[in-house]
Amino acid sequence: MAQKNPAKNKKAPSLPLARWERVAGGRLLTNDAGCHALLGEKDFARVMAGGITKKDPLFKRLAAAGFVRESMDFEGLAAKWRTLNAHLDQGPGLHILVLTLRCNHKCLYCQSSAAGEGAKKTDMDRRTALASVDFAFTSPNPLITIEFQGGEPLLNWDVLKAAVKRARERAAATGKELKLALVSNFTLMTEEKARFLLQNEVSICTSLDGPADLHNKNRIFAGGNSHAATVRWIKYFQEKHKLQAQQYRVFKPGALLTVSRQSLPRWKEIIGEYARLGLEDIFVRPLAPIGYARGLWDKIGYTPAEFQEFYGRCLDHILALNRRGTVLREKTAAMMLEKIVNATEPGYLDARCPCGAAIGQIAYNYNGDLFTCDEGRMVGWEGDDIFRVGNVFRDNLGKVLASPAARACVVSSNLEAQPECSRCAYKPYCGVCPVYNYEAQGSLWGNMRSNGRCSLFKGVFAAIFERLGNARDKKVLESWVAKK
């Protein structure tokens, strides 16, 4: 994991700017273009000692990936770097509208800083919602995604409907592509609401933490059985997707998994539940000690090592299911594989350089305040507005991006300026989170040597690369991101 000077042996090809990391069974080499090579220890030692010649089969492999200084295709490598970092040319594409802070659930880990169902003055009003949609369309990004979140966004249904209609109008007027997404716990879903969402091509995502007992333990719902409502509506939207409609596209519903401490021993059952319901993606997401969850970390949190173990077990089980014919992708791995295998940017805002804060996404709070991201908004709800970048009525996009918070997040999440990251083999695929750093370590920069998120990401990357080194697993992993 360091930059190496050319070998002194002038006859042997030398390594340019390669970073390396130990992974099970050998070493991983990467470069800035996102190319990688997995070498056994003996081959790695030979390469480092300048012991390969042009006739060596390894030479061809390393040269093709841009690891041999004497035979670099600069134009090809630069083109790869550009596609891998396409986000540097786009502007904010994800716009998260927090329609209400109210929620009818009391989830154990609730990171979205929800207020009680009866709370007052925590709903986004129609005027703010429409202004937020208009603001989103001032982004230069040709693809605008508007995600409706909460709290539980269905508690503010009329405003949601108005925002959807306005977004469709703005898309037609500007010629931009529009994606609409709703994140809901489904307990307030009705046939009428579902019909409106389907007709307006709003993609639907819910939370599913595993089998009924685990889900209901995590996601406490005084009004009934949260798991039953979730499953009922997943099946409903799956059925609608299967049938499709003539006038509009119907998307497959998705689900989000939040891993709490009580999820850790139940990896097999959680994956089984997703497979049973025919969900094709499972996003094995760690809990972050941000906002409300930070105060409860001793109860619901876990160490990076515990999550890594959980993640490895999940990934192995998912791969085994795939080999038996079940279609189920692990989403973190799939997004990383887009970068690793295809050298394309999958739109994963948490693992970018710089991170997506303000330049890739904006969170619109119920009152019109704008934040770098939803996590930054959660810190704001705890009473610290450090990640606030403006207000939808008072500021324009230029002002938001020039705000101290936006600039500080961009600068501090630039991996070229992070001592540990700039030398890390996972750098071409990774990203840091200033909000996490601030919450966990007291500064936007953080200290990656002792940073829990860094350790966790390294574990996830190691798990992916280790499996890419195994032909049987590699075949499945590459199929997840195969271009059709």
Added chain:
Amino acid sequence: MKKQADGKEIIFDSAVYSKEAVELAAYVFAGRCEVKVTSGGQAFRARLSGAAAGRLAGEFANEALNQQCRIDLAKKNSKLAGMIVTKALLAACGENAPRKRGGK
């Protein structure tokens, strides 16, 4: 690292640490304990006081090292880092990063 009755004093060799690194570390820790930075001779001194000072002293030293590494790295590649930041912010506003003219 010197232990004192009401806190801890950490001495940073000025041949290794810059004043900026020690001050930045002090700023990061400002919400967790009281920090006073002084300089004299060939060293900078950070004096941590408060109930948690003893427990935080090691972490403070690591943070100062982190800041120093960051400052050293910035000397090497601030140009590249600056280009990425400029491109990201200007593109997000809908403007292209200005091309450098007349450079070699």
